[in-house]
Amino acid sequence: MSTHPSEEQVNDFLDGVLPPEIAREVERHLEGCTECRAEAGRLRDLVARLGGLPEEATPERDLWPQIASRLAEPARPRRARLVLQMAAALALFAGGILVGRATKEPAAPEALRPAEEVQRTGSEYVAALATLGTARDPAERRQGREAALSALYGAAHELTRLDPEASGILTTVSTARSFEKKDDEEVIEVVVADPIFSGTSGISTASTPRPPKVVRVRF
Amino acid sequence: MEPIARQDDPAPVSELLVARARQRDARAFEELYRLHHRRVYALALRLTGSAAQAEEVTQEAFVKAWEALPSFRGESAFSTWLHGLAVHVALRHERSERRRTARIEAVDDLGRFGAAARRAIPETSLGLERAVAALPDGARRVLVLHDIQGYRHAEIARLLGIAVGTVKAQLHRARRLVLEALR
Numbered sequence: 430m431s432t433h434p435s436e437e438q439v440n441d442f443l444d445g446v447l448p449p450e451i452a453r454e455v456e457r458h459l460e461g462c463t464e465c466r467a468e469a470g471r472l473r474d475l476v477a478r479l480g481g482l483p484e485e486a487t488p489e490r491d492l493w494p495q496i497a498s499r500l501a502e503p504a505r506p507r508r509a510r511l512v513l514q515m516a517a518a519l520a521l522f523a524g525g526i527l528v529g530r531a532t533k534e535p536a537a538p539e540a541l542r543p544a545e546e547v548q549r550t551g552s553e554y555v556a557a558l559a560t561l562g563t564a565r566d567p568a569e570r571r572q573g574r575e576a577a578l579s580a581l582y583g584a585a586h587e588l589t590r591l592d593p594e595a596s597g598i599l600t601t602v603s604t605a606r607s608f609e610k611k612d613d614e615e616v617i618e619v620v621v622a623d624p625i626f627s628g629t630s631g632i633s634t635a636s637t638p639r640p641p642k643v644v645r646v647r648f
Numbered sequence: 649m650e651p652i653a654r655q656d657d658p659a660p661v662s663e664l665l666v667a668r669a670r671q672r673d674a675r676a677f678e679e680l681y682r683l684h685h686r687r688v689y690a691l692a693l694r695l696t697g698s699a700a701q702a703e704e705v706t707q708e709a710f711v712k713a714w715e716a717l718p719s720f721r722g723e724s725a726f727s728t729w730l731h732g733l734a735v736h737v738a739l740r741h742e743r744s745e746r747r748r749t750a751r752i753e754a755v756d757d758l759g760r761f762g763a764a765a766r767r768a769i770p771e772t773s774l775g776l777e778r779a780v781a782a783l784p785d786g787a788r789r790v791l792v793l794h795d796i797q798g799y800r801h802a803e804i805a806r807l808l809g810i811a812v813g814t815v816k817a818q819l820h821r822a823r824r825l826v827l828e829a830l831r
Binding site: 436437440441444446472475476478480482485486487488489490492493495496497499500 | 678681682685687689702706707711764767769773776780795796798801816817820823824826827
């Protein structure tokens with residue numbers, strides 16, 4: 430090696446990830462070059478010091494009591510947030526825009542439970558919601574969006590089904606609000622308006638628009 | 649001049665404790681907490697640079713571990729599994745911290761690695777910890793994971809969702825910045 434090794438090469442050499450022939454060249458250079466040897470020595474010492482830093486640290490207070498209390502009860506606030514997310518996704522999706530959070534948040538296992546509680550049967554839109562969360566490339570996201578569209582309309586259908594007065598006509602969900610921990614239940618209030626769906630078979634137009642309706646769903 | 653050896657993995661914990669904790673024995677899980685929380689806290693402290701955030705991350709990590717324990721198959725040491733879980737929690741915590749518009753720093757944590765953090769690791773090399781805590785986020789994460797926690801380039805790339813080349817570039821940059829800060 431007639432020229433000095435690059436910063437990358439010296440680092441890689443110290444980390445043992447250089448191909449053997451190049452490693453030998455670097456080693457030979459370092460043996461003959463004071464400047465590079467000094468620099469590599471500083472780097473080596475730093476990494477050794479970093480590796481020697483204490484592996485343990487003691488928190489100021491005992492964290493166990495708070496952990497223990499969270500083990501005992503289900504994570505209600507998180508569920509409310511996820512349900513709200515789903516309802517918000519329904520609302521915005523109906524407007525043609527998939528809310529960004531539905532695609533960017535990782536699909537935690539607990540994301541499936543509120544959806545399961547909304548629907549009575551079927552698992553398609555639960556799976557679609559899960560897929561949405563893990564989709565990486567644009568094509569996958571597009572597919573995921575399309576799957577989620579039918580899936581989320583299915584979820585909206587279930588939401589209105591839970592209200593006996595709803596005649597099963599699917600509506601566009603326009604807003605959603607979540608009431609947390611009301612009498613030990615979570616209640617999500619969904620305002621539905623402008624029917625565009627009938628049953629699960631697809632889009633059909635209603636002859637007269639229905640007035641907005643409030644559906645309360647308990648979890 | 650020889651390459652640097654990797655840190656050894658910590659000793660595996662009692663399999664009995666883990667088996668009982670999987671059966672929802674909270675006391676066994678508390679015992680696991682007592683054995684492991686200091687290492688988790690140290691990791692959280694260095695990744696986040698703040699004692700307050702490190703406490704949140706530590707709690708979250710153990711709650712997640714409790715929830716995920718049924719899926720732990722014992723293919724790796726429990727400590728390794730727990731550590732990986734804690735890294736995920738810390739990184740996710742950092743991402744959500746960045747999204748918040750207003751951040752209120754705890755009074756005892758002025759600047760990175762403040763008084764509370766110092767109390768947490770009293771015998772440490774403060775100048776070095778401070779220099780690491782002052783690094784840009786991406787560089788700090790990689791340096792902590794590689795040089796302090798002993799993860800390999802490919803593991804870090806997977807954890808952070810970046811290319812191996814980016815991991816190395818961040819690592820080399822981090823080391824250079826720390827060296828400059830210590831001069």
